[in-house]
Amino acid sequence: MPSDSALTGWDIGGAHVKAARVEHGRVTGVVQVACPLWHGLDKLDAAVVQARAALGDTVHHAITMTGEMVDLFDSRAAGVVAIVERLTAALPGELRLYAGRSGWVAPAGAAAHADDIASANWLATAAWVASRCPQALLADIGSTTSDLIVINRGVASTSRSDADRLISGELVYAGLVRTPLMALAPAIDFRGRRHRLMAEHFATTADVWRLLGELPEHADPYPAADGGAKTPEASARRLARMIGRDVDEGSMDDWHSLANAFADAQLTALIDASRALPGITTLPVGAPVVCAGAGCMIAARLAAALDRRAVTLASLLADCAPTFADDATTCAPAVATALLAERAR
Known part of the structure; x- marks a missing residue:
């Protein structure tokens, strides 16, 4: 039987599905599965099956995403709805959707809150980091993109969309693996x-x-x-x-x-984008760079270039088995979404 006390956080990307299992604030499992979502929703089905097999089932699920952007969908809103419908059919138990500043939304509210749900995974990570480290620069360097977010007594960003973040420099298409x-x-x-x-x-x-x-x-x-x-x-x-x-x-x-x-x-x-970030000039020199993502070592290089100390996201976790530390740093949005959802419960 699925555990009633455990919760799984899901980050549904266009190239990977990431999932993290937490129980009483402790990260007990993390997995990343390749998922070329642009080839069809059946790829999402297969990735979810693989992640569930690795982590075990829970009856509580918290979901964030960026996969709605792939060109499988006519619009981001259509992508949000399609992904949520697929996950509702695939996952047992209760599903809650991370809708950023609109809070947590039930699957029935996906269409009405699509703009807040779409590509909000960066905000989940930033919100959780802000709860653990009041002043920092979050640098989440993934396989495809980099998220650069100022944390200063809360998430300093006012961005509501990827378009906003492309303008502000908080989203840079320079990742560890997939960037041409x-x-x-x-x-x-x-x-x-x-x-x-x-x-x-x-x-x-x-x-x-x-x-x-x-x-x-x-x-x-x-x-x-x-x-x-x-x-x-x-x-x-x-x-x-x-x-x-x-x-x-x-x-x-x-x-x-x-x-x-x-x-x-x-x-x-990444340096140029960081130096132009909203709020970066008010961030104290002692504030660290919180390094996350598969390209965590690139984030550490960024910290050195900005003359700031580097800390990994896993080091901010209250309780994480050493076995999962690297994976937790890599799969930061899934971990953050799970921990935020558990706190909200």
């Missing part, structure tokens, strides 16, 4: 000369961090840009192609240097 390298910069230095980048999907940030030896295990479940091998040599070949070269035109040291240049370009984008 042409999105990071228009040009890059290689062997002392500036190369304009090919506007082709030849390589992604996964190739950069793999070549640098910093790509976390299991962080990259999707095929490489060319469908090829996931080795340093194959990543070097893909990076070389971005500047119109073949891999045999340089040594592995050369391609390692090119990977570092792309990593620096990604970091520069």
Whole structure:
């Protein structure tokens, strides 16, 4: 029988489903499952089955999402409703939807509150972090995007949508794995000369961090840009192609240097966005960067560049088994949604 005291938090993304099980404030399980939602809602069904098998069933579920953005749906509102309908059929027990500033909503209210439910996972994470760390910069670097949120006696952001956050710099499309390298910069230095980048999907940030030896295990479940091998040599070949070269035109040291240049370009984008964030100038110098997401180590680099100390999201948890600490940091919105929902109960 499902546990009545446990609760599962769900973060339904367009590329991954993340789920966290909590009981009496303690994180007792976390899982991330690849879910290419743009291919169909059956992918969500399969991911939910896999997550339930890993965590076990509960009778209470708290849900946040970003998956409504995928081009499977005609609109974000339609995506919210479709995802909620699918989860209502798939999950046993009570479902509550995180609707940001509108609080918690029952599935029947999904259509009426679609604008607040859509892509509110960043706000769930920020709200929970604010309850544990009154002043901080939250840097959640995921596989696809980065969320940069000022916490100053509460969530400082006034954004209500992804459009708002793109304007403010709180949402940056520069993630650990899935970002095409042409999105990071228009040009890059290689062997002392500036190369304009090919506007082709030849390589992604996964190739950069793999070549640098910093790509976390299991962080990259999707095929490489060319469908090829996931080795340093194959990543070097893909990076070389971005500047119109073949891999045999340089040594592995050369391609390692090119990977570092792309990593620096990604970091520069995050630094620039952070320095322009609403409320950042009033954040005390002692306020840390709370690092979260699969790209937690990129967030730590950002902290160093901003001359702030770095703390992981897992370190803010009151009770989390060491086994789940890294996964809790990676799956921050699912963990935060679960803990906020448990508190609300």
